[in-house]
Amino acid sequence: MMAATLPSVRGKLKAAAPLAPLVWFKSGGAAEWLFEPADLDDLQGFMRELPADVPVMALGLGSNMIVRDGGVPGVVVRLGKAFAKVEPAAGEILGCGGGASGILVSSTARDAGIAGVEFLRSIPGTVGGFVRMNGGAYGGEVKDILTDCDVLLRSGELVTLSVQELGYSYRHSELPDGAIVVAARFQGRPGEPADIQAEMDRISASREASQPLRSKTGGSTFKNPDGHKAWQLVDEAGCRGLQIGGAQVSEKHTNFLLNLGDATSADIEALGEEVRKRVKEKSGIDLQWEIQRVGKI
Structure with missing residues (x-):
């Protein structure tokens, strides 16, 4: 081009x-x-x-x-x-730019005495990303707190979509390809800043203890199938520590893949597909990718 x-x-x-x-x-x-x-x-x-x-x-x-x-x-x-601002409004509403991080949203909410969005502290992404994929953790999901969002369509048209119009399901929305979430409003509830901080600290400590946060990783690799935990299925299939090229299944949390230093994206994706194959052979369950895979091979 x-x-x-x-x-x-x-x-x-x-x-x-x-x-x-x-x-x-x-x-x-x-x-x-x-x-x-x-x-x-x-x-x-x-x-x-x-x-x-x-x-x-x-x-x-x-x-x-x-x-x-x-x-x-x-x-x-x-x-x-320009898209990373977070502003509290009346009625425990948080107006967030699509480029704002989950940490910024949750800390701004704490300072304003707005509870209910603490789980965003644990989602390593931006508002645009976790609105698109209904991000969630620690008992909360974006669909539980989103009121509406401003979306720029591929045509350049700016529309406001309600949470109902996004057609949310587990880690999925009906947002069209090429659409960009430029802003969103989240609904919280009144809370004490000290209590909100305590909950954020609890979430942060839990993540630190259980996830390989200091590694080159992409976060949770596979969606949890109904009635199952993805990490457990991966572990039971004997994949803990499994390695292809420079990519490895984390020994700390088996639903995380790691780049040990020199992995290509092909290594990482091939490792994920090998894990899916072994889980299917062991349990009969088809693991679905949660991580988005983009671009040309």
Whole structure:
């Protein structure tokens, strides 16, 4: 795609931009184009004028994602500081930009005496990402707290969708391809900041004890099947510590895959598929990927 076919922008637009530094696995190829818009108007104008056949993908903190080694065609949109604001409002509502992290949302809520969103502290991503995939942990899910969100469609049209319109199920929404969540409103409840902080501390300590947070990983790899825990199925299939190339199943938490240092994305994905095969042979259960896999092999 030639630069001449791209709309002019006020933000940062870079060709052949490496994505490995921007994702947790630290592997994978480049974006054909990487766009960090200056603000919503910049993004909306870009989307409206971008040729309709050019694919668009949003990138948050890159935590729940494998970027394949062949890179990502089209435009990868990364929402920066202009989309990272969180503002409390009357009635225990939190207005959040699509680029705000779960940690920022939960800490802003604490300071405002808004309880009920503490679990977002444990989701390693941005509002846009966990609204899209109904992120959840520690007994909470986005569908439980979301009132509505502002979504920029691939056409450049800005729409507001209610939680009902998102068609949420476990780790899934009906948001169309190429759509970008630019803002969301979460409903909390009154709470004492000290109590909220105590719950956030409990969640943080639990994650630290059970998950390989200091490793190059992508977070939870597989969805929990009905009535089962993915990590347990992986463990029972004998996959703890299993390795392909530079990729390994975590010994600390078997629903996490690790890049030991020099893994390609192909190594990581192949390891995940080998785990799925062994779990199917052992238990008869088809594990489904929770991690998003994008780009060309």
